[in-house]
Amino acid sequence: MALQPLATVADCEARGLAVTDGEASLLETYLASATAAVRDAAGVPISQTTSTVTLEGRTSVWLRLPAPPVTAVSTVLLDGETVTDYRLRTTDLWRRAGWQAVCGEPSEVEVTYTHGMPTVPADIVDLVCRIAAQTLVAYRSSADGEGLAAGAVTQERIGDYSVSYDSDGAITELELSDRLRRRLRSRLGGGAGVVRSR
Structure with missing residues (x-):
């Protein structure tokens, strides 16, 4: 049995994200990806x-x-x-x-x-919603979805405005920092062991 995402479209809307009917299924995809990233970082399924x-x-x-x-x-x-x-x-x-x-x-x-936890903690729901929302905002930044491929800003100048992007694809909204990964593993008890859910 596949685990449910750690957050829903309704959770995102409750946190102030406006979602059109056409974006709901797209946001569900982003929530599933964000859930996978957070579970991987935590090293545990989190939900029961x-x-x-x-x-x-x-x-x-x-x-x-x-x-x-x-x-x-x-x-x-x-x-x-x-x-x-x-x-x-x-x-x-x-x-x-x-x-x-x-x-x-x-x-x-x-x-x-x-x-696992019978109820996903509110801060974990919030984290998953924020990651998915950032991905949705990146998608919205270009009419053809090209915003998802935007790289990280590597240089910015204010006088005669200039900006440089790193477009090697290594940075996405789904990549969690090492600090956040350590925090999730420490808090949620992730560690060695092969776990397969039924």
Whole structure:
């Protein structure tokens, strides 16, 4: 199941963006792209979903689950065998016998669990709306949509006005700064682990 965008056209309109009927589907596309950029930067889906992850099991009694917050665990397989003698503690699974089935060899632990936020935080909705709105403004800046290809200003002079653009295509409204990426990962707990949503 594909995750829903982190913001909607109605969210953008509630923040003051005027959207014509002809632009609504275009804005939905920009919201989907902005959502993907924010989720990638955060390293987690953000909104609540059910996922299956495969992690390396070791002798430790603790097993950290990626993409917090974790709200429920439905199945745990240790080297393909179902285990039920675990407890969920915040973002970790605790098991008295540890997470290694065979002494000396790492095990494979497959966990299906529900995680993420039931309601997307307002500031994340706002961020996605702002990115999508900036993309829409870039689109509106030229009748044929050429504004989407505009590069970043690299030089500007005021006397006898002059401006230079970097048009290598490397800068877009969807590229998030390293500072924002670090902030999102720190706040939302993104980290290592392969998460596939169902």
